[in-house]
Amino acid sequence: MPLVEELRRVVGDAHAGRAGAAVLADASEQRAFAGRADAVVAPADAAEVAAVVAWCYEHDVAITPRGGGSGLAGGAVPVAGGVVLDLGRLDRLRAFEPEGWRMEVEAGMRTSEVARRAREHGLWFPPDPGAAEQSTIGGNIATNAGGPHAFRYGVTGAWVTGLEAVIAPGEVVRVGGPVRKDVAGLDLKRLLIGSEGVLGIVTAAWLRLIPAPEAALPVVAVYPDAAAGQRALTTLLASGVQPAVLEFLDAGAVAAAAGAFPGAGLGAGAGFMLVAEADGTPEAARAVRGELLEVLGEEGEIVHAPEDLAGVRALWRWRDGVSYSVVAQRGGKLSEDIAVPPERLAEAVAGTVEIGARHGLPACSWGHAGDGNLHSTFLLDREDAGELARAQRAAHELFDLAVALGGTISGEHGIGALKRPDLERFEAPAVRRLQHGVKAVFDPKGLFNPGKAI
């Protein structure tokens, strides 16, 4: 019986079919990276996920898990045929226990919906990756996604206390749970977090929440160049002042987004920008805001520090749009997500521009200064295959730079399919042996997301 017919017997006629273009690519599609699959299947719950996995495992069919498809590393793109496992129907809230500051959600719930549910009860789920309306909590867990608030509050994995997953050859397991501490045995939950679907399928998670901060007060400062911005960043980090968010834009990113800046104007001296935010009770946020104004203003110019809710929201909407403003410069971009020790940020910023210039491409960076995490970007004409090829060569050099600066080739988007050749270049043989050993234990037939992550 054909594959689709077999899968329909498991999930019902409406929920299995031929794999259309929508599930053969992810948000990294500007690199024209699309895969191939024989079918797409959308199970209703963990039991159906287990049944699909069991069927695939028995028949040696590859399984590519898919959340919102907002990934930027080709992780959800099927590269070995087989089945795309769409987790979108697993979007239920299983439990909400506000008095315990926790909730259990299924993997397909949108990130924005997780945040909304928490807020309804005055609680907060701090991880805030940028594509929250599209991404799912399962995808966030599988990539251990970060975002601006990761600086103070940590990445997604820091907020996951328990996981339910389907492992080979089609079994539902639970690790951790509604507990705040758990050191019983090896931490398999941690192994699954960030595993990009190569070890198993996350079907649900217990998430830790905290009371939502009552106030959030941003401060924006500009500096003549990245070196001056680096001095301000290093001083701030050493000062003990604790902002919740600490973002940056380099000269190129500021220039691209300046037109829409909600503050009074940036002036000619805006060669580098830091955007910090104080949060907490109104009194605490105000106190930290005062410290930020002082430290960031020492050698920079404070250009905006809104205190009203509308002004604060407008600033963050602008920050969210930086990526689009950068794309608008030439119609396309190739962005990577290297991370370096924060005190080496300016070197990575300068290196990005130099590498771009060597390949004849304008370049800029912005991102999460406090975490030393750059969205290093080469601007290109989408229709020009030559430029895309040059940008890809530039990205390889960028990874060399990140590693030379003591950093990593991926701070938040993961390895997926696109960065695998680069991971291989930098990984010590012993580390690779361990990675593949873990994979073999979880997935002896190599059917979970083949061609990805390791």
Ligand SMILES: Cc1cc2nc3c(=O)[nH]c(=O)nc-3n(C[C@H](O)[C@H](O)[C@H](O)COP(=O)(O)OP(=O)(O)OC[C@H]3O[C@@H](n4cnc5c(N)ncnc54)[C@H](O)[C@@H]3O)c2cc1C
């Ligand atoms: C505009 C924009 C802004 C972004 N901003 C950020 C940001 O600030 N921080 C950040 O970290 N990322 C960011 N991203 C990248 C992306 O949103 C994250 O990587 C996100 O976590 C992916 O979630 P998803 O549900 O879309 O996963 P997908 O893209 O569907 O999949 C990502 C990977 O996870 C695997 N996977 C998905 N669901 C499951 C599951 N249930 N079980 C096992 N494996 C699974 C897939 O196989 C794939 O390997 C951004 C992307 C865009 C387009």
